[in-house]
Amino acid sequence: MSLVEVKGLTKKFGKYKALDNVHMEINEGEIYGFIGPNGAGKSTTIRILLGMLKATSGEVKIFGNDAWEDAVEIHKYLAYVPGEANLWPNLTGGEVIDIFLKMRGNGSKNKRDELIERFNLDPTKKCRAYSKGNRQKIALISAFASDAQLYILDEPTSGLDPLMERTFQECVLEVKNEGKSVLLSSHILSEVEKLCDTISIIREGKVIETGTLNEMRHLTRTNLHVQTKQPLPSIQHMKGVHHVDNHSDGVSIQIDSEELGTIIKFISDFGILKLESTPPTLEDLFLRHYENSNSVASTGGRGI
Amino acid sequence: MNVQMLKGTSQLIKIISRQHRFQIIAWLMGIVFVSLAVASSYQSVYQNESDKQGFALTMQNPAMVAMLGPGYEADEYLLTIGTQFAHEMLLFTLLAIAIMNILLVGSSTRTDEETGRTEVLRSLPIGRLSYLAASIIVVGCVNLIIALITGIGLHLLNIEGNTLESSILYGAILGLGGFVFAAITSLFAQITDSSRGTKGLAFGTLVIAYFIRAVGDVVDEKISFFSPLGWLLRTDVFINNYWWPIVISSIFSIVLIIITFYLNSIRDLNSGFLPTRKGRTNASSMIKSILGLVYHLQRIKIIAWGIGIFALGAAFGAVMGDMEKYFSDNEFVQMMLAQMGDFSITDQFISMLMGIMSLISVIPVIMTILKLKSEENHYRTEHFYSRAISRNRVLGSFTVLAIIESIIYLMLLALGLWLAANTMMENPISFATIMQSALVYLPAMFFMIGVTVFLVGFAPKFTSVIWLYFAFCYVAVYVGGLLNFPEWIMYLSAFELIPKVPGEEVDIQSLFLLLVLFIVFLFIGFKGYNKRDIAG
Known part of the structure; x- marks a missing residue:
């Protein structure tokens, strides 16, 4: 069953088209990764899902209800972590977490205290005195202490130290194990790679790629590192071969996945001493999308 | 150096x-x-x-x-x-x-x-x-x-x-x-x-x-x-x-x-x-309600203004005793007063004072509504709207707080004035008269609340227009007479529509007009706020 269903979503700010015909479907128990460069439209999409911005056209449904019309009803079962937690400077962290839990209407005191412990937060400090990472913890604690079906996390780990990032990942996996769904928008590709079942890449308001990491990998290149008895002849010209690098201990080649068989067959004639194959990382996939589109890149910027 | x-x-x-x-x-x-x-x-x-x-x-x-x-x-x-x-x-x-x-x-x-x-x-x-x-x-x-x-x-x-x-x-x-x-x-x-x-x-x-x-x-x-x-x-x-x-x-x-x-x-x-003090680990039940939170965020401002308005009222009340003596000792003034009809100079002073003080008291009331806009600008309303809280409830809480504030400020003003005047004057003015002369400004205060809600809901980019309007009301009451503003310009100020009590008859029509406008502006403001995009 799909918890989130977005069909043909378009959002315009004046003449500027921030989102163009976006589709998205998040199923129960699924962690959905949402990646794209700054200004691609991730946060706009999320704000529409939250019913804070009104879609110009298209259908946006969460739990089968309209995200704009039934926002309040939907939010009883939805937890959100913004990328930048702007909190009330004169309230303490503990107070803010309590207020947030009360606003959702559910959530447990024990869970709250346990998470404060796990994230190592001092709840007695005023929010103005917290660092960015600590403010982020407050948003994370209030989200994970509440009893939600869907978690929308918009770059939730910005400012967290590696230890806390691990705690965060544990929390995400825990809620997944309870059969809940997560929408994770992130720039930390290793995090997305580790956690997400489905990944969607957005650029300049358009979703340009959706699928599981494996499906995406299938469409792309594999990295090979080979060492042979006889030196390899120039294979640059062969179909499906990219980026040949000669090292002292062998050759690194990038190969289109569908040509992998042919090329291995060719190389094996030269007496393979060592063969290492690494799947492309999400970063490789991501960068490739942007290298390809350099010529058309404009407003979105190319930063990761 | x-x-x-x-x-x-x-x-x-x-x-x-x-x-x-x-x-x-x-x-x-x-x-x-x-x-x-x-x-x-x-x-x-x-x-x-x-x-x-x-x-x-x-x-x-x-x-x-x-x-x-x-x-x-x-x-x-x-x-x-x-x-x-x-x-x-x-x-x-x-x-x-x-x-x-x-x-x-x-x-x-x-x-x-x-x-x-x-x-x-x-x-x-x-x-x-x-x-x-x-x-x-x-x-x-x-x-x-x-x-x-x-x-x-x-x-x-x-x-x-x-x-x-x-x-x-x-x-x-x-x-x-x-x-x-x-x-x-x-x-x-x-x-x-x-x-x-x-x-x-x-x-x-x-x-x-x-x-x-x-x-x-x-x-x-x-x-x-x-x-x-x-x-x-x-x-x-x-x-x-x-x-x-x-x-x-x-x-x-x-x-x-x-x-x-x-x-x-x-x-x-x-x-x-x-020094910064250590704060609370848990939220009190008061700030867990939206109205309570909205109050808590602004309580220092509200209390400070409350004390200030009360003290200003008391300060003016205190000098009314002196004023009474000053006028009764002065034959020339006695003569002048005789020509002025039923109302004494203290009555006139009270109504003039209320005109200025009600304008001063509306400043924190306007600020209370505008706080919602500032919360949005600081990406803090997303905490409400990403949770099970409706826009009506949030805007409603800010509006209710502003209304309560306006009533309390005017009452504090009247109370301060009366308490001090009562101890200083030989012939004290009745509490009811003072309270009436203050509370008669409520419709004008409500009108300002209505306009501010309208701006926040319907024209969020132009919320500062309310301060221009406020400045106009202030100039009108303070120097409008001196600068010979034409009557119709004076009546563009909600505060000029309020009858000067004591001294003038209470004109129900203009009070009623202000209340109707208040409700209309409020209605459009809420409608607009429910329809517009929330920036953060």
Whole structure:
């Protein structure tokens, strides 16, 4: 069953088209990764899902209800972590977490205290005195202490130290194990790679790629590192071969996945001493999308 | 001082003045325009001797002295119109210019530090004291310009009996008065660690300075010397033109600024000298409700204004006893009063006072609604709307709080006035009369709430329009009569539609009209707020 269903979503700010015909479907128990460069439209999409911005056209449904019309009803079962937690400077962290839990209407005191412990937060400090990472913890604690079906996390780990990032990942996996769904928008590709079942890449308001990491990998290149008895002849010209690098201990080649068989067959004639194959990382996939589109890149910027 | 500490100041001056240029121009034009317009209007207002004598009598009564400062000898009002102008305008213009300085200095010191702008600049090859120096130089120049334009402008108006020296002195009082408060604010910006604290303490100082002066001017002049406003009103401008208050103010501000620079040079960025306390681990049940939270976020402002309004009411109530005595001892006034019909001079004083005080009391009420906009600008409403809270509930909570506030402020005002008047007067006024004369302004307050909600909901980019409208209402009530505004322009101000009680019949129609407009604006505001995009 799909918890989130977005069909043909378009959002315009004046003449500027921030989102163009976006589709998205998040199923129960699924962690959905949402990646794209700054200004691609991730946060706009999320704000529409939250019913804070009104879609110009298209259908946006969460739990089968309209995200704009039934926002309040939907939010009883939805937890959100913004990328930048702007909190009330004169309230303490503990107070803010309590207020947030009360606003959702559910959530447990024990869970709250346990998470404060796990994230190592001092709840007695005023929010103005917290660092960015600590403010982020407050948003994370209030989200994970509440009893939600869907978690929308918009770059939730910005400012967290590696230890806390691990705690965060544990929390995400825990809620997944309870059969809940997560929408994770992130720039930390290793995090997305580790956690997400489905990944969607957005650029300049358009979703340009959706699928599981494996499906995406299938469409792309594999990295090979080979060492042979006889030196390899120039294979640059062969179909499906990219980026040949000669090292002292062998050759690194990038190969289109569908040509992998042919090329291995060719190389094996030269007496393979060592063969290492690494799947492309999400970063490789991501960068490739942007290298390809350099010529058309404009407003979105190319930063990761 | 090491020159390196001030490196880059000239560039920062450009940045700071560019950042605040619209604000600076608006304040500058407002203060200069109102001063000069009122000064030129005096020539036509009080023409003959008996008018001037009447003015002198009114101005010398203790209530007026408490409100506007000490006046001149009765015959000095006859020498030049400048004296009338100075007595009526100087203190309130000083207040306006002090507020301008507090806001400008507050935001170009602590606010910039709080938002991290100072940090970015400090990482550049820029001296430790440069930012503070630049912001003080900018406000110093603004004050200097106001002083010069006002001074020269007054001289060019060619008011009879007015010399170049007096005009320049009048301008200098404004400029230095402003600068004293710039210095005070910059000092507080070092001591506290937030822009809220800085502006709060500075405004608090301004209010206390006003009170000390009010008490001193009525009771004993020596007390007034503890307040900067007290010195600044003792130049006897347009008559004797004493320059010593200007000298004292200059020395005072320079000393404060030296202390400020010293504190700034020894403190860490983003910290102050007041200790921060440990807070609560859990939220109280009060702030877990939306209305409770909305109140909690603004409680310091609400309580401070509540105390201030109560105290202002009490201050004016206290002088009413003196006023009664003053008038009963004076045969001339007795004669004049006889011609004025059923209502006594105290009644008239009360209704005039309520007109001004209700306008002052609406400031925090408007701020309460605008807080919602500022929450949105700071990406904090997303905490409501990403949770199970409807927009009506949030906007409703802000509106309800503003309505409660408006009622409480007017009641505090009436209560303060009545309590103090009751102890001081031989023939006290009834509580009901005072309460009625205050609460009759509720429809106007509600109307302002309605317009503000309308702007926040329907035209969020133009919320500051409410302050323009407020400024218009203020000008209308304060100098509208002097400047001979036509009647229809006066009636554009909601506060002019309110009958002056006691003294006028209660006009149900205009009160009803305001209430209907309030509801209409509220309705459109809520509708708009539910339909529009929320930025954050």
